[in-house]
Amino acid sequence: MGELERLLRKIRRLTGPKGQRLPMNVEAIELIFRHWSDMTFIEGVTSQLGDPHYRFTPSVLAICGLLNNTATPFIAQIASRASRPDVRQQLYDLVRDKIGGQEREVAQLLGRADRHLAQELLRILAKVGEASHLGYAVHQAMRNPDGAVRLQALTVLPQSELQRHQELLFSALDDDEKGVRSKAVHLLARVRTTETHARIMASIQSKVFGNYQLDEKRRYFTAAALTGDASRFLLETFNAGSGLLSRRANEHLRHCAAIALGVGLHRAALPFFEKEIKRRLKSELVIEAVEWATVHLECAREERTRQLYDLFFAGTLTKARGVRRNG
Numbered sequence: 001m002g003e004l005e006r007l008l009r010k011i012r013r014l015t016g017p018k019g020q021r022l023p024m025n026v027e028a029i030e031l032i033f034r035h036w037s038d039m040t041f042i043e044g045v046t047s048q049l050g051d052p053h054y055r056f057t058p059s060v061l062a063i064c065g066l067l068n069n070t071a072t073p074f075i076a077q078i079a080s081r082a083s084r085p086d087v088r089q090q091l092y093d094l095v096r097d098k099i100g101g102q103e104r105e106v107a108q109l110l111g112r113a114d115r116h117l118a119q120e121l122l123r124i125l126a127k128v129g130e131a132s133h134l135g136y137a138v139h140q141a142m143r144n145p146d147g148a149v150r151l152q153a154l155t156v157l158p159q160s161e162l163q164r165h166q167e168l169l170f171s172a173l174d175d176d177e178k179g180v181r182s183k184a185v186h187l188l189a190r191v192r193t194t195e196t197h198a199r200i201m202a203s204i205q206s207k208v209f210g211n212y213q214l215d216e217k218r219r220y221f222t223a224a225a226l227t228g229d230a231s232r233f234l235l236e237t238f239n240a241g242s243g244l245l246s247r248r249a250n251e252h253l254r255h256c257a258a259i260a261l262g263v264g265l266h267r268a269a270l271p272f273f274e275k276e277i278k279r280r281l282k283s284e285l286v287i288e289a290v291e292w293a294t295v296h297l298e299c300a301r302e303e304r305t306r307q308l309y310d311l312f313f314a315g316t317l318t319k320a321r322g323v324r325r326n327g
Contacts, residue, residue, distance in 0.1 A: 001045070001056035001063075008036075008066045030068065037071035042078060049082040061090050065098075072102040076109060080117050096124045103129050107137035110153070111144055118149040126156040135161050139168060147177035154183045163191050170199050178212070182219050186312040189223035197228030214252050214285075215315030221256035222311060225264035234261050238272060255289040259317070262293025263308065270294065292317045 011029060035041075045063055048054045064075050072095055079091035099106055107125060110118050118141060125137045134156065141153035154172060157165060169191070172184035185203075188196050200223050203209060209217065224230045238257040240250065258276075261269040273290045276282075296304060299320045310318040 001059045004045075005059040005062050005066075008033075008063055012066055033066070033068045034070060037068040037074075039074045039077070042067070042071060042074045046078045046081065049078070049087060052083045057084075057087055061087070061094070064091065064094055067098075069098045069100055069102050072098045073105040073109060076106055076117065076121060079120070080114065092120050092124065095121070096128060099124065099128060103133035104136060107133065107140050110137055110141040110149070113144065113149075115146050115148050118144055118146070119152055122149075122152050122156050131158045131161055134158060135165055138165070142168060142172065147175070147180055150175065150177065150180045151183055154180065154187060157187065159190070162187055163193065166191060166193070166196065173199065173203050178216055182216055182312075182315075185219050185223045189226045189312070192227050194228065197224065197230070200224045200227060201230065201233070210249055214255065217252055217256045218259055218315070218317075219312055221260040222263050222308070225260040229264075230260065231264060231266050231268070234264070234266070235269060235272065238269070251283050251285045254283070255285045258286065258289035258293045259311075262289075262296040263304075265297060267297060270297070288317065292319075295320045 011032060042064070046060055049057065049060060054060075064071065067075075075091055075098070076095045079088050079095070082088040082091060095106065103125065106121060110121060113121065122137065122141060125134050129137065135158070138153045138157050142150050144150055144153075150172070154169075162169070166188075169184045169188050172180055173188075175181050175184070185200065188200060200220060204217075204220050204224060209220070212220075221234070225234070234257045238254050238261065240254065258269075258273070273294050276286060276290050296307060299307070303320055307318055307320065310316050
């Protein structure tokens, strides 16, 4: 292996008279290395990296570094075979350094890669890839059967590209994993279009929505309030069954409607909130939301933003740290 490394180095350093790099030499050298920069060669060279005591590991890494950029997807695929974490990291560093021109080829691995490899590749592409390449990578990663990979894919989606990838986010609303759905609805809350608002409302009114946990339902209702005018729907939902102790499912909806009315800064809801508080038979869940929304309406913008962050990321309702006294 050491001899092979020395041979490849010599070929890379071949020059013309007086050490000049001749174009014809460069083309010939690239052609030679293109032949070696395939999966068969790389698998053979790296086959012993599973042995933590393999003495030619430095030569293997050097050889991979000498190959053409077309070797990058193959280096990425074999990186996880290395038993030593430092060697794996050096291989991932090579992928990062040699990814130029190979972004789409590397991204195509994301649909079937295991969790560790996929997450490493997403991190690399997020750091060095252009927005268009990263968007393509996210689409590929969303085909991965591992929910953790799909979640990270949405996490690295460029904020400036959200509307462009609106349909992808719509599909993610139907994902099997709660975390993926919650991330998608959070991102969509920033895309304030008619289509986004309609899609979120459709999710809220779907049959499967009733199976979601309360914190997830809150995210959807909040996104509906942020992407369009849902005030009529929210008031009707909040007032539904208000004359009786509601079933748990209806309590969830009324709780979420109250939160969304507060987020949407709908002061017209205040009389209904006051009436709810004065009722003799109360739902603790609904009262919690009413009290939160009433205070949220009076908070400064920075505080409202902080509370929304907690609602989307932590799934919790946090108390206000400061309340405006005038307006």
